[in-house]
Amino acid sequence: MVIIKKYPFIAFIKAHADSSIPLQEWYHSVKSASWKNHADLKAHYPSADFIGNGRYVFNIKGNKYRLIAFVHFKIRTVFIKFIGTHAEYDKIDPKTIEQIDY
Numbered sequence: 001m002v003i004i005k006k007y008p009f010i011a012f013i014k015a016h017a018d019s020s021i022p023l024q025e026w027y028h029s030v031k032s033a034s035w036k037n038h039a040d041l042k043a044h045y046p047s048a049d050f051i052g053n054g055r056y057v058f059n060i061k062g063n064k065y066r067l068i069a070f071v072h073f074k075i076r077t078v079f080i081k082f083i084g085t086h087a088e089y090d091k092i093d094p095k096t097i098e099q100i101d102y
Helices: 007-015 017-032 038-044 086-090
Strands: 002-004 049-052 055-060 065-072 077-085
Touching: 002 017, 007 017, 007 077, 017 055, 017 065, 065 086, 077 086
Parallel strands: 002 077
Antiparallel strands: 049 055, 055 065, 065 077
8 A cells, every 4th residue: 555644654753752663563564555445454454443434543552542544445545644642533523634734
């Protein structure tokens, strides 16, 4: 899969050093994946939640952090919409957030 953009990972890791390894593992795992559909993604990440509109929520570091991504299976692309703490996630609308600013 192609992941659009890497900058949110770098910025988030600077602010939350303990997220570095889990986020890097997620990034490399997704980058090497070739999901064709929802079932492929769920086989790879059973705990990922589909929240509609092509968006999935991934639990990072035992659910301490959350990542929202729009997954476009047809063009094999993942767009990062949000990376944040669980508390930050609770303050946003995961179905409509467009992009995070770091």
